[in-house]
């Protein structure tokens with residue numbers, strides 16, 4: 001596999017992240033095509049405390065993961081949502097998404113986060129430690145697709161609300 005590296009997004013990366021996100025979600029059956037715009041809005045709203053890109057040896061951006069703050073019904077602070085996560089179609093299933101997610105979760109912990117939620121396929125996100133908890137809910141999608149990972153402190157309960165960029 002070609003060498004890749006991860007780094008925080010930098011000024012000037014916005015259009016490449018946008019294009020990558022559109023390409024990654026283009027053929028996804030559950031996508032409504034809004035993911036790239038969501039990332040832009042998170043950034044504009046100041047709700048993108050952690051945004052990592054994966055770059056190849058030519059410094060081209062081939063993967064991206066966003067983390068944004070969430071609020072929880074019981075007011076547990078310092079929790080975040082992971083996503084969207086994107087890898088360019090030609091390089092999917094080569095470990096890039098896993099590398100981005102592991103690196104992002106590690107940095108999130110270092111930033112003092114107490115935990116993270118994700119909405120997605122449990123078959124994929126279980127490998128990073130995410131688990132469904134029926135007491136922490138997100139209305140709409142099948143419940144088992146909403147999962148959480150506790151870093152520290154108490155396990156929160158209640159309804160989770162994403163940043164307003166998610167609509």
Ligand SMILES: CC(C)(COP(=O)(O)OP(=O)(O)OC[C@H]1O[C@@H](n2cnc3c(N)ncnc32)[C@H](O)[C@@H]1OP(=O)(O)O)[C@@H](O)C(=O)NCCC(=O)NCCS
Pocket residue numbers: 024025028083084085086087088091092093094095096097098099120121123124
């Ligand atoms: C999901 C995504 C980020 C994963 O990145 P990746 O680099 O392709 O994944 P990795 O190489 O790290 O992991 C590959 C493993 O994940 C599995 N996998 C990849 N995408 C998956 C998905 N959507 N659902 C379930 N499993 C998935 C593969 O089967 C493979 O499993 P294996 O290790 O048992 O063989 C990437 O495929 C992508 O951009 N998909 C389109 C956008 C998307 O669905 N994003 C996630 C929702 S926010």
